[in-house]
Amino acid sequence: MTTRRFIVEPRGLASNRLKLLVPLGSIFAALVVSGIFLLLTGENPFAVYGQMVDASFGSSRSVAETLISATPLILTGVAAAIAFKMQVWNIGGEGQFLMGAVFAAGVAIWLGDGTPAAIILPAVILAGGVGGAFWASVSAVPRVYLGTNEIITTLMLNFIAINFVNFLIFGSNSPWRDPEASAFPSGRPIPESARLAEFFQRLDVGIFIAxxxxxxxxxxxxxxxWGFAVRIVGDSTTTARYAGIGVSRKILGVFLLSGAYAGFAGGLFVSGPVGALDPRSLILGLGFTGIIVAALARLNLIAVIPVAILLGALNNSGPALQSIGVPTATVTMLQGAILLFAVAGEFFIANRIRRPDKVDDLAADAGVTA
Amino acid sequence: MATSNNGSLAVELRNVDKAFYGVKANDNVTFELARGEVHALLGENGAGKSTLCSILAGLYRPDAGEMRFEGEPVTFKSPKDALAAGVGMVYQHFRLVSNLTVAENLALGHPDMGIRIDQKKLSRAATELGDKYGLPVDPTARIWQLSVGEQQRVEILKLLYRNAKILILDEPTAVLTPQEGQALFKTMRQMAGEGRSVIFVSHKLDEVKQVSDRVTVLRNGKTVGGVATEDAEPKDLARMMVGRDLELPTRDASGEPGRVVLGIHDLHVKSDRGLPAVQGISIDVHGGEVVGIAGVSGNGQRELAQGIVGLRPTDKGTVEIDGEDVTSASVLDRIQKGCAYVPQSRLGMGLAPGLTTEENLALKAFRRPPYSRGRALVASAFKDEGARQIEQYDIRGVRPGLPIRLLSGGNLQKALLAREVELEPKVMLLRSPTRGLDVGATEVVRNLVLSERDRGTGVLLISEDLDELMALSDRLLVIYEGEIVGEMPTEEASAERLGLLMAGQRDGSET
Structure with a gap:
């Protein structure tokens, strides 16, 4: 009588195969749902998807552009993943990315032309990390020692960083602004020796560094x-304290490391494809997208790499869609759909659905008729 | 005592199944409850007692099977349905709102309550019910002001106020002093005398023998049998419960205790609320002895333990480990000086719930070889050491990559103790180490504690379980409101004497 058709129950341990299959299934489901939407708007989904694949992987130039877009996303994704694993909700990747870019461009300009690449390149990339860590510390120190909510502070500091970058170029005669830009203010180009070498179309070695x-x-x-202690703290601060681990220092360390990685992304982007502190090329939401990357990668640091390449490809395929008369917003929709299905997919990783066992059915029937 | 009468079954469960994580907590369980009886539900931890009760109380829905209530088939969709039918449960963790008064808690969720509640009427009802059933409690007091025993009375009053015909009490005596337990038994008999049915969940044989009319024994989720209590010898019940003959280990006469390994002198510690919780306690624990501290929960045990291991700052007094003053040393320092600690909350403090068993076994020792070389971890050591300890300490249910929180309580405690024992400590601080464990796991834990003592470790055992304290301790102390109010060799201790001291009555006899 109370026998049920289906039983949903938590799964003790999900297999690795499942952890791979569910995200792939989520992407497929997102493609199907978005395809239905495209069909309703009168487009041929196969043509649209074909165009997108072509635009992101169809030629050596498009592969290079996809990897260029993926490079910062790998690092902002890692930045978010290491913080989230630790229950540190650093959503300030955007601001830390930009401050990394500010520091990196600043050091490049300050060292100036003629500094050998062997000195200036490491200095620029390192400055990016320092800038990101510095910006993270503004949230991290009060979080650790005063218990402020880092979600709010990191989020707010993003907007301060965005406005600060705009101010450096558009609102002041800072050293970052190009004095020779005539029509429209832009960033001062960094010395040629501070630029990363391109080796495949426009693709530079930043991808390898990332x-x-x-x-x-x-x-x-x-x-x-250190990492093991961090994982204990991330799992339970009470347990970590009990095991004699200095919890505050670990949280601070992870928070700064997370900021540094977002900052590295900024540094690599400046010394790679952009070549200047240029707001229009830098303020693209790469820090925010890093959060999506981390979530889709299920906070697995290695999985961040393929996920970042996928999202980089998606980003790049937008303009190509316009050429066949499909709105660029399709890409945003697809991104949203993938994220939604990925989050829903977590349910199937955590739970399983089964039919009651045959034996149970018999027993239940016997019970009802007895 | 009333015997069962099949003509007046209050509740009948037939072939009930319920699974969690694919493991059957209840497997084809059949259970009959007569009107007007106290029916004990006996079984080891994880035998499925709580699951069965939760099904009766409407908290879980069975996967399969049938439930009849006074002969009619029923389906409870929620505890609300169950309560409406007259089935109520007192959970191990009370469901009271601590900022509300006793009377207000009676009103919560009551179907007859309108928008405004009549405090006076409720208070009167609470007092009347309390007088009638021997459950005295001040109806105007707020829940947080009450002792655990009083809170339990409020839970029972809540059910009586709703005129529950079937009351399920899940391990009610675990939080009570022996005297409070006796009073509760009287109440239970009285309720049964009025035709109500009481389900009494326990794993203590003597209590079951004393208060119940009938016993149903569960093992591994299955019903092993139901018998009239009169006809059951404790030994038989134990065998039904465990599936084999079993003797719980107790210590043999104490050997020669060694030097003082844990010295506590005039220790003062504050509670979370900033109130004095430990007020001038001095204890010397020698190597090779077990010192037991008895007391009702909430009398400063938590603060004392945390003060000793360094998790809580102390106000005054000193703590010495093996002759060294560690009063202001860090937790890590104390661990490295040989202080092991088995906290009360296994998953809340003693273990990292989301990490694997192997990782948890390395939780304290990971800083040195074999677990790490320099700053790098040695993965093979985690695997090899883990496998050895899992084997040696008989930790069951471990699978690669499985978070430790999915192990049973007994296996969690075995893992926790294994890790602490492997540190080869000089001092071992234990808080209620067998709380909630089944008889089999209790046996293992007690043996481990006694073998540590025989190895020369000084053991400080803080517990609320008198059986455990008497079985393991060489000396017994009683803590009340942050002070030691009595001390005696275990041979001179009795449940009555300890119970009186635990309730705050100073010991008349010499110690």
Whole structure:
């Protein structure tokens, strides 16, 4: 009588296969749902998707552009993932990315022309990390020592950073502004020796640096003593205190590391494709997109890399759609749909649905008729 | 005592199944409750007692099976349905609103309450019911002002006020002193005498023997049998419960205690609210002895333990580990000086719930070899050491990558103790180490504690369970309102004497 058709129950342990299949299924479901929408608006979804794939992977130039877009997303994704794993809700990747760019461009301009690449390049990238960590510290120190809510402070500091970058270029005669720009204010180009070498179309070596930094973060978090202590703190601060771990210092460290990674992204973007502190090329929401990357990668640092490439491809395919008369907003819709399905997919990773066992059915029937 | 009468079944469960995480908590369970009886539900932890009660109380819906209430098939969709039918439950963790008064808590969720509640009428009803059933409690007091025992009375009053015909009490005696427990038994008998039915969940055989008319024993989610209490010998019940003969270990006569390994002198510690919780306690624990501290929960045990291990600042007094003053040392320092600690809350403090068993076994030792070399972790050591300890301490249910929180309570405690024992401590501080464990796991834990003592560790055992304290301790102290109010060798202790001291009555006899 009370026998049920389906039973939903929590799964103890999800297999790795499932953890891979569910996100792939989510992407497929998002494509199907968006395809129905495209069909209703009179488009051929296959043509649209074909065009998008073509625009992001169809030629060597488009592959290069996709990877250029993916490079900062890898690092802002790692930045978000290491913080979220630790229950530190740093959503200030955007601001930390921009302050990283400010520091990186500043150091490049200050060292100036003629500084050998062997000195200026590491200095610029490092300055990016320092800038991001500095901006994160503005939220991190009060969070750790006074218990302020980092969600609010990191979010607000994003807007301060955006306005600060705009002020440096549009609102002042700062060293970052190009004095020779005549018509419209723009950023001062950084010295040629501070630019990353391009090796494939416009693609520069920043992609390798980003992947290397990701592997370093992964090693730090999963293979070192410090990383193990951090994982304990991330799981339960009470337990960490009980085990003699200095909780405040660990949280501070992770918060700054997260900021540094967003800042590295800013530094690499400045010394890579952009070449100046240029608001129009930098304020693209790359820090915010990093949060989506981290969520889709299920906070797995290595998975961040393919996810960032996927989202980079999506971003790049927008303009190509316009050429066939499909609004660019389709890309935003698809991004939203993927995220939505990915979040819903978490349910299937955490739970399973099964039919009651045959034996149970028999027993239940016997029970009812007895 | 009333015997069962099949003509007046209050509740009948037939072939009930309920699974969690794919594990059957109730497997084809059949249970009959007669009107006017106290029916004990006996079983080890994880045997499915709480699940069965929660199904009766409407909190869970069974996957399969049938429930009849006074002969009619019913489906409870929520505890509200169950209460409307007259079935109420007192959970182990009380469902009271601590900022409201006793009377207001009676009104909560009551179907007859309008927008305005009549405090006076409620208070009168609470007093009347309290007098009638021997459940005295001040109806105008706020819940947070009450002791745990009083809060439990409020829970029972709530059910009586709604005229529940079936009352389910889930391990009610776990939080009571022996005297309070006796008073509760009287109330239970009185309720049964009026034709109400009481389900009494316990794993203590003597209590079951004393208060119940009938016993149903559960093991591994299955009904093992139902018997009239009169006909059941405690030994038989124990065998039904565990599935084999079993003797709980107790200590043998104490050996020669060694030097003082834990010295506490005039310790003062404040509670979270900033009130004095530990007020001048001095204890010396020698190597090779178990010192037990008995007391009702909330008398400063938590603050004392946290003050000793360094998790809470102390106001005054000193703590010495193996002769060294550690009063202002960090938690880590004290761990490294040989202070092991088994806290009361396993998943809340002692273990990192989301990490694996292997990682939890390394929770304190990860800083040194074999777990780490320099600043890098050694993955193989986690695997090998983990496998060895899982085998040696018989920790069951471990699978690669499985978060430890999915293990059963007994296995959690085995893992926690294994880790602390592996540190080879000089001092071991234990808080209620067998609380909520089944008989089998209790046996393992007690053996581990006693073997630590025999190894020469000084053990300080803080517990509310008198059986456990008497079985393990060489000396017993009683804590009341932050002070030690009595001390005696275990041989001179009795449940009555300890119970009186725990309730705050100073000991007349010499110690």
């Amino acid at each position: 992947i290397l930094l990701t592997i370093v973060a992964w090693y730090l978090m999963s293979k070192t003593r």
